Amino acid sequence: MSDRNEQAGREAKPSPSRASRGLKDDYVLTRTIPTRWMDNDVYGHVNNVVYYSFFDTAVNAALIERQLLDPAGSPIIGLVVETGCRYHAALSFPQDVQAAIRVAHIGKSSVRYEVGLFATESDLAAAEGHFVHVYVDRATRRPAPLPAPLRDFLTTLVRKDAA
Secondary structure (H helix, E strand, O other): OOOHHHHOOOOOOOOHHHOOOOEHHHOOEEEEEEOOHHHEOOOOOEOHHHHHHHHHHHHHHHHHHOOOOOOOOOOEEEEEEEEEEEEOOOOOOOOEEEEEEEEEEEOOOEEEEEEEEEEOOOOEOOEEEEEEEEEEEOOOOOEOOOOHHHHHHHHHOEOHHHO
16 A cells, blocks of 8 residues: 555655654753552553643642642632643653653743653653643633733743743
8 A cells, every 4th residue: 555645746744743752951840750550551651641640740749839829729720721742652660750841832821831751761752742721710710810920930931942
């Protein structure tokens, strides 16, 4: 069976899902997250749904540690409205994972986080993902402007050489 691009005499372009793997240095803030026995699936590697948990942990821990988020009481909260992940290499228990974050875009009431997951001994991403938080009033769930302290912190996560 031949490829349609071949038939038309065009060179096939690489799929976005086959984009080159990011490096730890492409990110701004890193945290270590241990894998758990229960994170592995029947195939012997961390299940894909756990990667999203790593993303969430990396971002929300950074916000909580800086007192920018109180999950039980903050009047303004971030709701995830978009996510995505590209998988490059398997991670498995008992590896520690380095979760590295950066901010790709800051809007009036939203932010796009990008997260790279790395085996501790590797500078090449095992997975790279993103998610978008829209910040809303906790009570009304209506979009709310990013509080100044949060905006200030997010600005430090923007890669200066990527702008």
